[in-house]
Amino acid sequence: xxxxxxxxxxxxxxxxxxxxxxAPTDAIREAGRKxxxxxxxxxxxxAWQVILNEKGWAAPDWPEExxxxxxxxxxxxxxxxxxxxxxxxxxxxxxxxxxxxLLIDLGTEEQKAKYLPRILSxxxxxxxxxxxxxxxxxxxxxxxxxxxxxxxxxxxxxKIWTTFAHKSNRMFMLVRxxxxxxxxxxxxxxxxxxxxxxxMDIRPIRGLDGNAEFCExxxxxxxxxxxxxxxxxxEGWSVxxxxxxxxxNGSSNSPVLVxxxxxxxxxxxEEMSPFGGRLSDDPVFQRDLGALHADVTTLAHFxxxxxxxxxxxxxxALPSVAKTMTTELTQRVSLMMTRIAxxxxxxxxxxxxxxxxxxxxxxxxLDLIAMPFYLNSRATTIYAGTNxxxxxxxxxxxxxx
Amino acid sequence: MDISQTDEQKMLQDSVTRLLERSYDFEARxxxxxxxxxxxxxxxxxxxxxGILGLPISEESGGFGGSMAxxxxxxEPFGAHLLIEPFVSSILLGGQCLAHGEGPAAEAQLxxxxxxxxxxxxxxxxxxxxxxxxxxxxAASESDGGFTLNGEKRMVLGGAQADVLxxxxxxxxxxxxxxxxxxxxxxxxxxxxxxxPFVTIDGRHAAHITFDGVRIxxxxxxxxxxxxxxxxxxxxxxxxxxxxxxxxxxxxxxxTGEYASTRKQFGTPIAAFQTISHRLADMxxxxxxxxxxxxxxxxxxxxxxxxxxxxxxxxxxIGTLGRQIGEAAxxxxxxxxxxxxxxxxxxxxxxxxxxxxxxxxxxHFRAVGQSLAxx
Numbered sequence: 001x002x003x004x005x006x007x008x009x010x011x012x013x014x015x016x017x018x019x020x021x022x023a024p025t026d027a028i029r030e031a032g033r034k035x036x037x038x039x040x041x042x043x044x045x046x047a048w049q050v051i052l053n054e055k056g057w058a059a060p061d062w063p064e065e066x067x068x069x070x071x072x073x074x075x076x077x078x079x080x081x082x083x084x085x086x087x088x089x090x091x092x093x094x095x096x097x098x099x100x101x102l103l104i105d106l107g108t109e110e111q112k113a114k115y116l117p118r119i120l121s122x123x124x125x126x127x128x129x130x131x132x133x134x135x136x137x138x139x140x141x142x143x144x145x146x147x148x149x150x151x152x153x154x155x156x157x158x159k160i161w162t163t164f165a166h167k168s169n170r171m172f173m174l175v176r177x178x179x180x181x182x183x184x185x186x187x188x189x190x191x192x193x194x195x196x197x198x199x200m201d202i203r204p205i206r207g208l209d210g211n212a213e214f215c216e217x218x219x220x221x222x223x224x225x226x227x228x229x230x231x232x233x234x235e236g237w238s239v240x241x242x243x244x245x246x247x248x249n250g251s252s253n254s255p256v257l258v259x260x261x262x263x264x265x266x267x268x269x270e271e272m273s274p275f276g277g278r279l280s281d282d283p284v285f286q287r288d289l290g291a292l293h294a295d296v297t298t299l300a301h302f303x304x305x306x307x308x309x310x311x312x313x314x315x316x317a318l319p320s321v322a323k324t325m326t327t328e329l330t331q332r333v334s335l336m337m338t339r340i341a342x343x344x345x346x347x348x349x350x351x352x353x354x355x356x357x358x359x360x361x362x363x364x365x366l367d368l369i370a371m372p373f374y375l376n377s378r379a380t381t382i383y384a385g386t387n388x389x390x391x392x393x394x395x396x397x398x399x400x401x
Numbered sequence: 402m403d404i405s406q407t408d409e410q411k412m413l414q415d416s417v418t419r420l421l422e423r424s425y426d427f428e429a430r431x432x433x434x435x436x437x438x439x440x441x442x443x444x445x446x447x448x449x450x451x452g453i454l455g456l457p458i459s460e461e462s463g464g465f466g467g468s469m470a471x472x473x474x475x476x477e478p479f480g481a482h483l484l485i486e487p488f489v490s491s492i493l494l495g496g497q498c499l500a501h502g503e504g505p506a507a508e509a510q511l512x513x514x515x516x517x518x519x520x521x522x523x524x525x526x527x528x529x530x531x532x533x534x535x536x537x538x539x540a541a542s543e544s545d546g547g548f549t550l551n552g553e554k555r556m557v558l559g560g561a562q563a564d565v566l567x568x569x570x571x572x573x574x575x576x577x578x579x580x581x582x583x584x585x586x587x588x589x590x591x592x593x594x595x596x597x598p599f600v601t602i603d604g605r606h607a608a609h610i611t612f613d614g615v616r617i618x619x620x621x622x623x624x625x626x627x628x629x630x631x632x633x634x635x636x637x638x639x640x641x642x643x644x645x646x647x648x649x650x651x652x653x654x655x656x657t658g659e660y661a662s663t664r665k666q667f668g669t670p671i672a673a674f675q676t677i678s679h680r681l682a683d684m685x686x687x688x689x690x691x692x693x694x695x696x697x698x699x700x701x702x703x704x705x706x707x708x709x710x711x712x713x714x715x716x717x718x719i720g721t722l723g724r725q726i727g728e729a730a731x732x733x734x735x736x737x738x739x740x741x742x743x744x745x746x747x748x749x750x751x752x753x754x755x756x757x758x759x760x761x762x763x764x765h766f767r768a769v770g771q772s773l774a775x776x
Contacts, residue, residue, distance in 0.1 A: 268774060287763060291717065293773060308404045311406075325686055398661075
């Protein structure tokens with residue numbers, strides 16, 4: 001990792017700021033302000049990725065040879081800070097942070113050449129087919145089957161919680177190719193080039209926040225080529241575990257929480273306390289805001305230590321610690337947001353929340369996003385391995401033989 | 402900004418750890434407490450010989466000019482071994498004030514403190530931790546070329562043993578004015594000084610001290626306008642205390658993980674039960690949070706970027722996270738966790754004491770929120 005002088009970093013910050021001030025369209029900015037999930041509004045996030053990719057900044061974390069930026073930790077932090085300051089939407093994570101890094105590590109040269117450029121450019125969106133109605137935390141019990149037939153597999157079964165499957169054009173999935181041995185042993189990792197193969201049916205599911213973010217996908221004798229396999233047949237579990245590392249490590253999550261907390265603080269100066277006066281003058285609110293700020297600051301400190309290569313990063317329990325810490329803190333921030341919105345958070349405003357609808361929110365923009373964000377963020381402690389599973393893993397690392 | 406330990410800091414930490422492993426295991430520490438001695442003169446002398454006592458003090462004041470990261474490197478093992486020696490009270494508080502003080506008397510006194518032959522105590526606390534020096538109201542009225550002290554200081558650590566009391570007092574105005582605070586050197590044997598000694602829950606000797614018309618010559622006022630000095634001295638001491646707490650938290654996490662892995666009930670190690678294992682996981686998460694906060698704030702301090710807000714974030718977090726870890730450790734140990742015979746409860750009590758000193762977590766969280774809400 002290269003280290004830059006303060007003048008170089010200042011110049012870099014200016015460059016980033018100038019680009020982020022001018023490049024995003026109004027619709028992209030609106031999508032950023034109305035993001036209430038780890039998954040931003042789909043169309044605007046894709047449009048934004050196209051613009052960032054033209055600049056070469058769509059995947060800062062990727063190795064440079066595959067289109068990464070080669071930025072130092074300090075540069076990445078600067079980029080994140082300037083990005084959050086402007087309330088820009090995050091990019092969709094599935095392709096850039098999951099299947100992309102996986103293919104870089106484990107894909108064949110052919111797979112890399114075929115898929116990576118289209119992931120970067122935003123042409124392809126990959127949905128994740130892992131969970132099944134009867135296989136959640138116990139993922140290895142999955143039953144969706146793939147039976148070899150000539151050059152193909154025939155898939156039967158279903159996948160659930162496949163985020164944005166109805167908007168995706170590709171899918172990565174786990175299928176059962178063998179019932180022999182331990183349940184982890186008969187699993188294969190597959191890439192699907194289409195999400196509209198004959199026999200595939202996608203049903204969007206409306207979530208607590210009123211939006212259809214995730215889906216159920218049904219497979220009825222779906223024929224797909226075996227060339228889409230990553231790794232060997234029946235060895236998909238280790239491929240999935242490898243991918244999970246990318247999913248759990250993510251990048252830094254604190255800047256977005258820092259920004260939410262600023263929006264909360266600004267609103268509290270306008271809102272009334274139920275005891276009269278301004279909410280920001282209420283000592284109990286101040287204490288709670290301080291405690292939340294302390295926890296968000298702690299996460300930021302933690303992320304900087306890890307990104308800076310502190311020895312703490314070698315702790316095998318770290319990904320689970322980070323996932324638990326981040327998601328539970330996200331939920332607390334979302335709860336604080338609903339506390340600020342109060343009664344105003346109760347009105348259903350799906351139209352005002354839709355980018356480009358031209359419908360103004362009835363109250364403030366914070367009132368508009370508070371409840372959908374709170375409701376949506378309940379998912380954070382469930383997805384990517386529930387926090388109960390994470391705690392099991394953390395505890396295992398503390399036990400002595 | 403340096404976030405990783407330097408080789409020198411690692412060596413320093415290792416040598417302190419080795420000394421404490423050799424001469425300061427839990428049994429030895431309990432024996433020391435039972436003896437009624439306020440601390441071990443041998444250990445104190447060893448620390449002096451290792452240069453630890455002079456570490457935090459600037460070179461121009463006769464110390465070694467160590468960084469905050471240096472101090473944190475030794476304070477973590479101090480916490481992990483429940484050291485009761487007066488490092489914070491005599492060096493980081495009393496000694497640091499003397500180092501900031503003016504005049505030959507302060508200089509000569511500090512020299513005797515750094516060799517370990519004498520100790521200083523910091524008489525500052527007037528209620529609820531007195532984290533904000535502006536709240537000090539012990540009166541120092543000026544007359545006849547000197548000052549007269551009237552008022553009370555509480556929870557003066559090492560106060561009954563100290564050879565010199567370093568007293569914060571108000572020479573002008575009234576609390577909560579930042580102006581008008583001074584720092585004095587007071588001889589504990591002087592007329593009008595009444596010392597009521599006691600022992601604290603974490604095994605330290607302390608005292609409440611009343612000052613009843615105590616006459617102080619002008620030359621023993623070592624800092625005239627003292628707010629900034631007090632604030633700086635206290636913020637460094639807070640970071641060191643937090644490092645001790647993190648050391649204690651690390652020990653609790655390790656010991657509780659070991660205990661849950663070996664203690665069997667219903668024919669199986671209790672760590673196999675999910676309620677227990679998840680509590681262990683929560684302890685680990687709390688520890689990672691606490692240590693990240695400590696190390697990053699320390700680096701900020703050394704880079705000259707630690708604001709009072711940063712120090713409050715740290716102090717608030719350590720108090721809350723430390724209590725969580727301590728309570729979880731006691732619960733996991735069950736009945737044996739309730740006894741004074743094992744170390745678990747002693748770590749917890751040390752953490753409770755650190756939380757209460759210089760403003761507890763509720764105070765610091767509100768201070769943070771207040772500053773954010775109004776800015």
